[in-house]
Amino acid sequence: MTTFSDDPFTGDFSSLEPVQVFDPEILRQIYRLRVEAWIPNGIEREKFPGDEFRDDDEENPVYQHWAVMNQGMVLAAGRVSIHPTIEDAPAGDLFKYLDFEQVPPFGKINRLVVHPKARRHGLARKLDHVRLEIARAAGARTILATWARPTGEARYRMLEGQGFIRCSDFDIWHEFPIGMLTALYMPLP
Numbered sequence: 001m002t003t004f005s006d007d008p009f010t011g012d013f014s015s016l017e018p019v020q021v022f023d024p025e026i027l028r029q030i031y032r033l034r035v036e037a038w039i040p041n042g043i044e045r046e047k048f049p050g051d052e053f054r055d056d057d058e059e060n061p062v063y064q065h066w067a068v069m070n071q072g073m074v075l076a077a078g079r080v081s082i083h084p085t086i087e088d089a090p091a092g093d094l095f096k097y098l099d100f101e102q103v104p105p106f107g108k109i110n111r112l113v114v115h116p117k118a119r120r121h122g123l124a125r126k127l128d129h130v131r132l133e134i135a136r137a138a139g140a141r142t143i144l145a146t147w148a149r150p151t152g153e154a155r156y157r158m159l160e161g162q163g164f165i166r167c168s169d170f171d172i173w174h175e176f177p178i179g180m181l182t183a184l185y186m187p188l189p
């Protein structure tokens, strides 16, 4: 059962489940949460004028935003999208030159963030689960993901544990604002 406290970022989150986000105000919260999540992991606040981060094409409906919320506040969030060609996917210019079986359509998971106070409650795992199910249900044959060192080794192990396979050297591609990326994919039947 969820414990209610004055602070929505603390408590027992075991009963909270991800929901898809459409509300522009909640999307703004997600863009701000990215910055709050990245800064303790070593990414400089100066990179984020306005203390938020949104991709140029963020509001393209191809991106489904999912969030775990408590008392109206976003605790954790992530995106999933489906793309007919690899070039269309975020970081597609990285993936298209890599040597792995590129079977379309492609699912892409990215922009996973968990509020620093809400970590280690399984929220990233719940967001991965829902996003992978969406990609599967949409018929994706390959799911793409990237990993960057500020995210931590636990996140890398988590991706491998779910079936992702590394398909690039480590730290092969620079992307703002996270830094050097490593590419992974998961083939689906």
Ligand SMILES: CC(C)(COP(=O)(O)OP(=O)(O)OC[C@H]1O[C@@H](n2cnc3c(N)ncnc32)[C@H](O)[C@@H]1OP(=O)(O)O)[C@@H](O)C(=O)NCCC(=O)NCCS
Pocket (backbone or CB within 6 Å): 037, 038, 041, 076, 110, 111, 112, 113, 114, 115, 118, 119, 120, 121, 122, 123, 124, 125, 126, 150, 151, 152, 154, 155, 158, 178
């Ligand atoms: C990386 C991140 C997404 C993990 O989120 P989280 O909600 O704390 O992760 P979960 O609680 O779902 O844990 C998932 C697994 O990783 C492990 N894990 C998570 N953080 C860990 C840490 N710091 N050290 C060791 N293990 C860790 C958990 O034990 C769990 O494993 P288990 O299910 O086998 O027990 C979160 O720390 C974060 O938002 N980081 C900053 C943003 C970022 O780098 N995002 C990545 C993509 S850009």
